[in-house]
Amino acid sequence: MDVRTLCLGVLSFGDSSGYGLRRSIKDWFGHFGQASLGAIYPALAKLSAAGEIETIDHVNAALEKRVFRITDSGRAKLRDHLSSLSGQEMVRSPFLAGLFFAHLMEMDDVHRLVDERVAELRGEQRRLRSLPMAEMTEGQRFTIRYALATTAAGIAFMEREGRAIITAIGRERDSH
Amino acid sequence: MDVRTLCLGVLSFGDSSGYGLRRSIKDWFGHFGQASLGAIYPALAKLSAAGEIETIDHVNAALEKRVFRITDSGRAKLRDHLSSLSGQEMVRSPFLAGLFFAHLMEMDDVHRLVDERVAELRGEQRRLRSLPMAEMTEGQRFTIRYALATTAAGIAFMEREGRAIITAIGRERDSH
DNA sequence: GTGAACATGTAAATTGTTACATGATTAC
DNA sequence: GTAATCATGTAACAATTTACATGTTCAC
Numbered sequence: 001m002d003v004r005t006l007c008l009g010v011l012s013f014g015d016s017s018g019y020g021l022r023r024s025i026k027d028w029f030g031h032f033g034q035a036s037l038g039a040i041y042p043a044l045a046k047l048s049a050a051g052e053i054e055t056i057d058h059v060n061a062a063l064e065k066r067v068f069r070i071t072d073s074g075r076a077k078l079r080d081h082l083s084s085l086s087g088q089e090m091v092r093s094p095f096l097a098g099l100f101f102a103h104l105m106e107m108d109d110v111h112r113l114v115d116e117r118v119a120e121l122r123g124e125q126r127r128l129r130s131l132p133m134a135e136m137t138e139g140q141r142f143t144i145r146y147a148l149a150t151t152a153a154g155i156a157f158m159e160r161e162g163r164a165i166i167t168a169i170g171r172e173r174d175s176h
Numbered sequence: 177m178d179v180r181t182l183c184l185g186v187l188s189f190g191d192s193s194g195y196g197l198r199r200s201i202k203d204w205f206g207h208f209g210q211a212s213l214g215a216i217y218p219a220l221a222k223l224s225a226a227g228e229i230e231t232i233d234h235v236n237a238a239l240e241k242r243v244f245r246i247t248d249s250g251r252a253k254l255r256d257h258l259s260s261l262s263g264q265e266m267v268r269s270p271f272l273a274g275l276f277f278a279h280l281m282e283m284d285d286v287h288r289l290v291d292e293r294v295a296e297l298r299g300e301q302r303r304l305r306s307l308p309m310a311e312m313t314e315g316q317r318f319t320i321r322y323a324l325a326t327t328a329a330g331i332a333f334m335e336r337e338g339r340a341i342i343t344a345i346g347r348e349r350d351s352h
Numbered sequence: 353g354t355g356a357a358c359a360t361g362t363a364a365a366t367t368g369t370t371a372c373a374t375g376a377t378t379a380c
Numbered sequence: 381g382t383a384a385t386c387a388t389g390t391a392a393c394a395a396t397t398t399a400c401a402t403g404t405t406c407a408c
Contacts, residue, residue, distance in 0.1 A: 031267065
């Protein structure tokens with residue numbers, strides 16, 4: 001799902017500003033997609049030009065704020081994208097990349113990487129648990145349970161082996 | 177890790193052609209990074225221009241094949257990149273995106289998505305298990321165990337809830 | 353009053369995907 | 381002979397990141 005579709009996805013639940021979209025994408029979609037502001041605003045411009053979203057007039061002189069609403073054409077486009085999704089997952093993990101090349105790194109950096117990963121996992125767990133599951137559809141709850149299951153497995157693994165790998169890498173280094 | 181660094185990473189283990197790099201990245205780094213041929217060849221051109229890799233002369237008139245070798249400067253660059261890695265992970269999951277918006281999809285598409293995800297997970301598990309862990313460094317083995325742990329959690333979850341979610345979404349749809 | 357969060361946008365640069373274009377080798 | 385795999389590269393296009401540039405509102 002690219003940024004354009006992610007935006008349509010959020011807007012299918014209700015109107016939002018560009019800035020609000022960033023928050024929503026981070027908070028609700030964090031476990032399967034992400035988008036930065038610099039990608040969102042151009043995406044919004046393209047969606048507007050294509051008539052898939054429209055700007056809602058809105059009374060606020062001081063704070064410059066544009067609110068967007070998805071159109072019927074936009075809803076159709078979203079459905080369109082959904083029907084062509086695949087089951088693949090793309091993971092980019094600087095953490096695992098670092099560990100894979102730990103033999104070329106400073107021990108301090110390896111240590112930091114492990115600590116950061118644990119913090120990230122716990123943060124993700126917190127985010128997922130704070131989502132209002134009671135108000136969600138079956139599909140939405142499913143994605144959260146799935147993400148919680150893999151996150152929990154990551155945390156359990158790190159708790160079991162996170163400390164040990166540091167000393168193991170150190171030992172391996174000494175023996176060469 | 178971008179494609180340039182991924183290439184340097186493979187080449188730090190031994191010489192390779194552009195085509196061979198694609199295979200190696202898929203087979204060894206599949207759990208933390210990916211790169212297509214259309215990205216690898218331009219990356220190789222840039223690395224050559226920067227003197228971080230060099231072409232090895234090589235006797236084969238018929239089959240056009242260039243073999244690359246990492247230089248000292250390339251090894252330094254790789255170490256450089258490694259020291260600035262972070263513990264974040266970026267996941268792009270069309271599968272979870274689809275499930276999140278299952279209420280807008282055809283049931284057939286949801287079904288297909290679930291089946292594809294299970295197949296992907298099993299394929300990934302097979303790939304990870306086929307890697308020669310005995311010949312690897314501690315860090316490399318760690319990345320494989322970590323990936324196996326999260327993959328196994330994904331498979332277990334799908335086996336537990338994969339069938340049920342289809343019927344649950346169907347029920348939810350009927351009741352509205 | 354100060355810092356965080358809210359708010360919008362542009363632009364340069366980089367990055368990457370997909371398709372095109374071509375041809376050799378290997379195993380069945 | 382034919383399909384898969386090996387092999388290199390380009391080009392059009394799409395997408396994204398990061399930094400720049402500016403200003404408001406709110407809570408402490």
